[in-house]
Amino acid sequence: MPALPPFDRPLRAALFDLDGTLVDTLGDFVAALDAMLADLGRAPVPAATVETLIGQGSEHLIRGVLAATGPAEAVAALEAPAWAAYQGHYRRLNGRRARIYPGAAAALGRAQAAGLQLACVTNKPAEFAEALLRHCGLRAPFALVCGGDTHPRKKPDPLPLQASCAALGVAPAEALMVGDSSNDVRAARAAGCPVVLLSHGYNHGEPAQAAGADAVLDHFDQLWPTA
Numbered sequence: 366m367p368a369l370p371p372f373d374r375p376l377r378a379a380l381f382d383l384d385g386t387l388v389d390t391l392g393d394f395v396a397a398l399d400a401m402l403a404d405l406g407r408a409p410v411p412a413a414t415v416e417t418l419i420g421q422g423s424e425h426l427i428r429g430v431l432a433a434t435g436p437a438e439a440v441a442a443l444e445a446p447a448w449a450a451y452q453g454h455y456r457r458l459n460g461r462r463a464r465i466y467p468g469a470a471a472a473l474g475r476a477q478a479a480g481l482q483l484a485c486v487t488n489k490p491a492e493f494a495e496a497l498l499r500h501c502g503l504r505a506p507f508a509l510v511c512g513g514d515t516h517p518r519k520k521p522d523p524l525p526l527q528a529s530c531a532a533l534g535v536a537p538a539e540a541l542m543v544g545d546s547s548n549d550v551r552a553a554r555a556a557g558c559p560v561v562l563l564s565h566g567y568n569h570g571e572p573a574q575a576a577g578a579d580a581v582l583d584h585f586d587q588l589w590p591t592a
């Protein structure tokens with residue numbers, strides 16, 4: 366089993382992305398978006414299209430789905446009602462079709478046992494991230510949850526990572542970002558955090574190996590392995 370690459374400084378924290386990293390939420394997104402589209406009188410969107418749009422926050426997702434299911438010139442006018450409908454449906458459906466990736470909970474436990482402080486740094490709105498983590502029984506290991514609306518800018522901006530590191534009292538070089546997409550890599554590079562990706566996630570339709578992370582892992586067992 367490949368070990369983690371050596372990092373510049375010993376790790377004191379780990380920042381975990383949520384969608385596509387800890388939890389497979391594609392089914393939740395598709396269900397909420399299809400309910401939103403039905404409210405707007407539109408046909409459902411293929412899951413494969415949704416998968417390429419996850420990871421850059423709900424606004425990006427909704428704009429992309431509106432553009433994929435109707436005329437481009439209608440997107441701006443529909444954004445506000447679509448967002449209101451989506452929020453209501455997502456709040457109702459959050460977690461119902463979600464699946465924790467194999468080994469995720471155990472990896473969080475090993476990270477804690479290794480003395481690392483943990484934060485969840487996601488572009489999902491904080492309310493939905495908190496509720497999903499509780500639903501999945503994954504909230505307790507995290508000292509903080511930083512959502513896409515917690516700060517004025519979201520990933521790939523470094524701000525959520527920098528602010529989370531400051532709140533945990535660690536330097537970015539001491540905090541490993543664990544994500545699934547190039548968005549996580551860009552944010553980590555800009556913040557100065559080392560970064561590894563799990564290949565089971567979404568990465569905007571591209572292979573995770575193309576995203577420029579320090580390592581790409583196929584399974585959580587490769588993070589802080591015990592043997």
Ligand SMILES: O=C(O)COP(=O)(O)O
Nearest residue numbers: 384420421422487488489
């Ligand atoms: O786009 C989203 O809401 C999901 O974002 P995440 O991959 O940062 O958790």
Ligand SMILES: [Mg+2]
Nearest residue numbers: 382384385545
């Ligand atoms: Mg993700």
